Amino acid sequence: MASSQKRITKELAEVTSDPPVGIKVSLVDESNVHNWNVILDGPPDSPYAVCLLSHTSSSLANSKLIQGGKFKLLLVLPTEYPFKPPVINFKTRVYHPNITFDDKGSMCIGILKAEAWKPSSKILSVLTATQQLLSEPVPDDALESAIAEKFKSDRKDFNAEAKKYTKQYATGK
Secondary structure (H helix, E strand, C coil): CHHHHHHHHHHHHHHHHCCCCCEEEEEEECCEEEEEEEEEECCCCCCCCCCEEEECCCCHHHEEEECCCEEEEEEECCCCCCCCCCEEEECCCCCECCECCCCCCEECCHHHCCCCCCCCCCHHHHHHHHHHHHHCCCHHHCCCHHHHHHHHHCHHHHHHHHHHHHHHHHCCC
């Protein structure tokens, strides 16, 4: 178990000292390296970015920019890490075919599947793959079949719904 904590501590240091764009990590509790808070920015090329100009009057001088979605996630590393993959849950609701639209926010992503996970995989790869999943949903591997169907059949409506829910749940508005 000591080697697990050593590896986790090393990966945490890497992710916090040189964080990837749009990803911020902190420990839930400083005494436990197995539970991480993650703040994930909605990728700019996705409906989860939601950069809106809010007009309070007819003057642009009185307008304000509402920043894109900021999604809260909980990353839990098992004591068997790196031999078992971490578990990630979205704490912010998100309208996405690969993320359950409930309080659990469970996620389906290839890199975390038991048959795909390798002990050489790194948490940074998991985090960037999670961010990439927001840009590129995988509707054929969906947890939310109705949302996946909407994504496949009516992308414009899917994007509108994703933006609506991002604004409602992920912008603090």
